[in-house]
Each structure stands twice: as C-alpha cells, then as structure tokens.
Amino acid sequence: MRITIVSRIFAPEPGAASLRLKSLVEALAHAGAQVDVMTTAPPASKSGQTDMPARVSRWPVLRDSSGYVRGYLQYMSFDIPAFFRVLFHKRIDVIVVEPPPTTGLFVRLGSALRRIPYVYFAADIWSDAAGSTGAASWIVSGVRFIEKLALSGATHVIAVSDAVADRVKTLAPTAHVTVAGHGVDTSLFTPEGAAPAEPADIVYVGTASEWHGASVALDVVIALLTENIELTAAFIGQGSEWLSLKQRAEKSSVSARIRVLPTVVPEEAAMWLRSARVSIATLKPGLGYDFAVPTKIYSSLASGTPVAYAGPDPVRSMVVDNQLGVATDYDAALLTQQLRALLEGSGELSASSMRAWTQDNVSATAVAGRAATAIMQSARHDA
The missing domain is CATH 3.40.50.2000 (Glycogen Phosphorylase B;)
Structure with missing residues (x-):
C-alpha cells in the first residue's frame, strides 16, 4: 500500500x-x-x-x-x-x-x-x-x-x-x-538524559498563541521570582504572543532570571523539561477553544516533570485527578498560590507515576x- x-x-x-x-x-x-x-x-x-x-x-x-x-x-x-x-x-x-x-x-x-x-x-x-x-x-x-x-x-x-x-x-x-x-514520544521525552548547561526551575516550552493566554504564565513567574531570589525560569518557543512576552519579561524587575528563547529541536526541549522542577501550561477560556489540550503538558509529564496549569476543563480535572501537578482556573493569583505550594513540597509528586501515566494514556x-x-x-x- x-x-x-x-x-x-x-x-x-x-x-x-x-x-x-x-x-x-x-x-x-x-x-x-x-x-x-x-x-x-x-x-x-x-x-x-x-x-x-x-x-x-x-x-x-x-x-x-x-x-x-x-x-x-x-x-x-x-x-x-x-x-x-x-x-x-x-x-x-x-x-x-x-x-x-x-x-x-x-x-x-x-x-x-x-x-x-x-x-x-x-x-x-x-x-x-x-x-x-x-x-x-x-x-x-x-x-x-x-x-x-x-x-x-x-x-x-x-x-x-x-x-x-x-x-x-x-x-x-x-x-x-x-x-x-x-x-507524546515517550522514547524522546524521558526523565533520564542530558540537561542544558543552565537549567531553569520553571519552564514554559511550546507555542504561545492568543488562545494559549501565556501572559498568565509570565505573571505567575514574575510573582514567584520576585518572592524567591533563588528561582529561575525559561520560556522557550514561538507564537503570535511571543514578542510581547519577551518584551514584558525583559522589562520586569526579575529579567536577569528569566530567559526567553526561540523554538528548539525536540531533543533540546526534552532537556529543558526533564531538568525543570515544574512546567507551566495555560489555556485562555471563553474563546471558543476550551476543548483544546496544550500538548506541552504531555511532553512535561513524560519527562517526569509536574505541570502547573491554568485554564478550563477537561485538562484541569485531568491534572488534578491523576496527581500530575496543580491546576486552577485561568487566574494568575490562584496559579501562583498553587505553584508556590508545589515548589515547597515538590517531593510529594512521583516522577515515575507521571511517566507511567503518559505511557498508559498518551x-x-x-x-x-x-x-x-x-x-x-x-x-x-x-x-
């Protein structure tokens, strides 16, 4: 055929x-x-x-x-x-x-x-x-x-x-x-493997289009990095909102600890994800696109890294019900609170269980x- x-x-x-x-x-x-x-x-x-x-x-x-x-x-x-x-x-x-x-x-x-x-x-x-x-x-x-x-x-x-x-x-x-x-390619996105020379604690890896609403992710990152001078973050990707994200990050008071980088090959994306403590994903509700799933979530989980998600169901329930990280409504203050708690007690989430969930489901x-x-x-x- x-x-x-x-x-x-x-x-x-x-x-x-x-x-x-x-x-x-x-x-x-x-x-x-x-x-x-x-x-x-x-x-x-x-x-x-x-x-x-x-x-x-x-x-x-x-x-x-x-x-x-x-x-x-x-x-x-x-x-x-x-x-x-x-x-x-x-x-x-x-x-x-x-x-x-x-x-x-x-x-x-x-x-x-x-x-x-x-x-x-x-x-x-x-x-x-x-x-x-x-x-x-x-x-x-x-x-x-x-x-x-x-x-x-x-x-x-x-x-x-x-x-x-x-x-x-x-x-x-x-x-x-x-x-x-x-x-998600579970042979590429794995908990074990190479890491970038300077990994980040919090990463956003993927597209940032209008319906992603990634500005909330940046709001959360700026708030947490302002509170904790030891935290670092990286935004890696492209999209219609990428330039505005980059400009906001560069003008913030914590710009020295936020890197905004262009799209990388999947092998390099896997390096950033597996070496992070948490990845962020967002989906802006009310735009007629609530059914979408940011696939960056699956890449993170396959890498053994928990997800902090802000957006509508069904993704929010999926993250919470399967203990894959934290998830809230599309609200920067709520996600900041949940992500702060996750970073303070990140050992409670099992990288092996997140990895197993992706292998069984996606x-x-x-x-x-x-x-x-x-x-x-x-x-x-x-x-």
Whole structure:
C-alpha cells in the first residue's frame, strides 16, 4: 500500500505535528505501507537529516518573520504546489493531509481528480482557533467554510480527542471519525538524559498563541521570582504572543532570571523539561477553544516533570485527578498560590507515576497505531 502524507510541517522542523507525523510514518511502515511525505523545505536554522522509513519530498515556501509557515500567503505557497504534486505524483492509494484547512481543500480537489481517498488529521479545529484570536467575522466564516469542505470530502477523519471529534461532527455531520488521541514520544521525552548547561526551575516550552493566554504564565513567574531570589525560569518557543512576552519579561524587575528563547529541536526541549522542577501550561477560556489540550503538558509529564496549569476543563480535572501537578482556573493569583505550594513540597509528586501515566494514556506509539489502522482501512474500503 502506498500512502502519501501532505503536511506543511515535518521533521526536522520542531513542532507537535512533526512529532506526531514521525510516529505515524513509523507505524505505517511497520504495518507494511510504503510512505511518501510531501512537505516544505525547512528553514536553514532547522536543517538536518530525517531518519525515518519514508521518502520525503520538500518544496520551498514563504515563511513569516519568525521562520514559520503561518499566514494565508505562506499557506498558499505550500498548498498550490501541493495540489499539483498530488495531481502528478505516481501511484497513491490514500492521502493523509494535515491542517490548515486550505491544504485539506487543495488535497480534496487533487484527490477528486485522481479518484484517490484522503484522510484528514484533525489535530484541532482551525475555524474555532480563528474565532479565538478576535479575527473579523468574515475571516472566521471563510475559514469555517473551507474547513467544512476539507472535512466533508475526507473518507475518514482522525481526531485527537472526543471534543475535537464532536466539533468535526458538527461541521461535517456525515464524516466518519476515529478518535486516535494525543500522543507524546515517550522514547524522546524521558526523565533520564542530558540537561542544558543552565537549567531553569520553571519552564514554559511550546507555542504561545492568543488562545494559549501565556501572559498568565509570565505573571505567575514574575510573582514567584520576585518572592524567591533563588528561582529561575525559561520560556522557550514561538507564537503570535511571543514578542510581547519577551518584551514584558525583559522589562520586569526579575529579567536577569528569566530567559526567553526561540523554538528548539525536540531533543533540546526534552532537556529543558526533564531538568525543570515544574512546567507551566495555560489555556485562555471563553474563546471558543476550551476543548483544546496544550500538548506541552504531555511532553512535561513524560519527562517526569509536574505541570502547573491554568485554564478550563477537561485538562484541569485531568491534572488534578491523576496527581500530575496543580491546576486552577485561568487566574494568575490562584496559579501562583498553587505553584508556590508545589515548589515547597515538590517531593510529594512521583516522577515515575507521571511517566507511567503518559505511557498508559498518551503514548505516541499507541496513538499512531490507531491512526495507521484507520488510514489503511480507509484505503481498503475505498478500493
């Protein structure tokens, strides 16, 4: 079986999608499939070998000022060539397409012309995310229309959670959906391994977009570092709010003990997480995106590091009920209080139990296996 994955992001470029697709490629190859990947040429700063059982075809694209493929022109610089690459690629049994929805739409057009089934990997709902940023209503409506087309044309949709699956069914009632779950590479994110030269006590590792509301994380860090002159913190990542976070951190009275660094490769992210005493994750409620799960939480727990989370359920209950750290409403004062208590008695949380929870519930291998089964069944049923 020949399976082609179409994604604007892929290893070695860091990101949750890269890690997810790496595991998926391995699962598909293990099941006997021949895998091709159509993706972008990575930025020069992220170049490197991709060691996995797939043939990877790369295309140069436009990137924003931070080096990320983000924005409508940037998406089109990948999507339009991807349409022709799908159209003229040799034998394909099934296509797997990653968001954004514009890529899904162009893949739908190409697959229809070639009469090839495609599977849409719904890691999140982009129209909901657009609404959460305060985008104009016509933009949100446009994204939602395109997303409906991408979802409804798919032979199968793979969702990362029950909440995402529910939203998929709302947008595309006839969609055949499989919930594969979120996954983390537990062979990469481990409690044992190398550490950075100067580790930090508190870390935020990952994206900081509008719907993350990471300003609360910075508020908490500044408050705790002001109280305790021995604490240090590091923010490592990228996103639409990253510049404002960096500027606020640099202007704070504790700027000498807060490092704000750009995105690092997953291996380096693992180093920061395993060496920290706690990691912070936030999710701003009320933006129509409350069902999202910041996957940085799973990477931290796999590394044996507890999480301090501020945001809505279901994540808040998940952290508290499974003793994975502390969790509060989206409120800086509440999270400061809880995180202070955690740091004062951090020995009460077991790194081994957090690690075991991730292996039992969110292992990337298990998630990729479920997704690979759905993908291969889609090709067989369509044959």
